[in-house]
Amino acid sequence: MTGTVAPTLVFAVGNLSRGDDAVGPLLAERLLDAGLPGVEVLVDFQLQVEHALDLEQRERVIFVDACVDATESVVERPLHADPGFAHTSHSLAPAQVLETYRRVTGRTPPPAVLLGIRAESFELGAGLSDQAAQACAVAWPRLLALCGSPAQ
């Protein structure tokens, strides 16, 4: 990696054309518009092994994703590298990205947190559900706080 790296990385995961899966990219757009200093925002459909390399030189990482098993509209939980996962699809869970970083670089990954937004519907071509739109509104100030910025 070359050049100056922003100390805070926000990974927004999801697909704008898949109903509530869009919550991550939508919050990312808002965050990019806010232009917070020291914060880099990366958006992708899914997390993959190469995303481990994006963790280099970060001080903290925030994963923003739709979450089907959230008990509240927005959940916030610390993440740790997970060496014991048994089941993956084409993509990785955030804890698996951290573990891949640890295995590939031999270093401890930066502190990381998941901001999960409760999601229900993932139909192709569908818009955001009312429930997910409300959850996004709840998530926004929490995302700003995680990025070290006061609510806007």
Place this chain on the structure above:
Amino acid sequence: MTQALETAAHPEKLRRVVIEPLSRVEGHGKVTLLLDEHGHVEQARLHIVEFRAFEKFIQGRPYWEVPVMVQRLCGICPVSHHLAACKALDQVVGAVLTPTAEKIRRLMHYGQILQSHALHFFHLSSPDLLFGFDSDVGRRNIVGVAAAYPDVARQGVLLRKFGQEVIRHTAGKRIHGTGSVPGGVNKSLTQAERDELLKDCYQMIAWSRDAVRLVRRLFEQNLAMYRSFATFRSHTLSLVRADGALDLYHGGLRACDSAGNKIFDHADYDHYWERIAEDVKAWSYMKFPYLKELGSDEGWYRVGPLTRVTRCDFIPTPLADRERREFMAFDDGRAAASTLGFHWARMIEMLHAAEAIKDLLHDDDLLGTDLMAGGKREARGVGVIEAPRGTLIHHYRVDENDQVVRANLIVSTTHNNQAMNVAIREVARKYLDGREITEGLLNHIEVAVRAFDPCLSCATHAVGKMPLSVQLVEADGTVVDTKVRE
């Protein structure tokens, strides 16, 4: 052979095992096995859902939006959809591409091939191949590979990363790229971008060659199993260049029988429907394509890396072509006929992609400024490309208001539908029949499916959305056992 184990005589009397969804297979797939009271397999089916909404998703949109929109169909190979759509819409705008535009698109495509094949082999399949199909499930994943084979895992990550960088420089950004547009491209490479990619591409060639040899060693270490696992005879379909060379971006359609004899060759894909039709089965949401001249029972075929590498006349890059010839000769040709040969062929294609990227990067046309072409407007366009998993067809009809009024997409997973079903039946017959079902045995089914690497195009991966559940259900519907892996 195609009918065996497809439909049991009395399914109501049989126990049912459901594997849903398949692990490390994108989207939603389900395998059902029906067993009699002695555990003999009477029926095995692969069900794949959720395809036909794609066409409705596209209809009514202005045609110029389509190359960007279709990238949202698939989280794994969005670039393939992007390019196939552009190829179809080139016809609609009447364009013959400039040299710079075609070479930038080819570079983007080979970047996609390289990153997708690296992901497939190192991340999805190497755990099964390096540790064994029924090894400890907690270790059988990329993290397990990273622990036991750190260099292999690291190379897999960096190969994937390099392919993504090629895509970023040609498509404009990592995802939702807009680099290719109907009639051409909207950017070429800068000298700095070319130099940055050139710096790493020789290392990628070396690692890709190592990966080919790793697969060869795996074959050598367990030849009997690799030779026979899920292996069957089938027809094949792929694009080839006018001189018979492997060409993943453009060419004519070549169909062969199981011995390699040509059924048709260099067929113009603009009228693919004269060669290919789609059958429907009551038990599956996905269609079953077949070669028209052979009919639906006998005309099913296989697409993808194994077909392309074994049915082209040669590969137009030297290292990959040498590896191809060794693959074809290995074990008297049996590796090239085996289902696990997909992995070997896939790594040969990855090597070819790395070599092709290197060659393109030395071509000054990549720095050109003549990016767009146009011509006589047409109402219809067909684009075909060899995506990482196989032949991908995009077909659009556009009205006078520039809106897409009809779309037809045939993706590689659909082409391989029957072949994958035959593969799992071979596995069920050989490994599961009459035995107590264990996770390791069920994983054999998934290994067969993963050799094809069906992309179920879900492009959704919310946290907690993809558990793997296995249910054993008695003939009367009673659930005997359920196992779920998160």
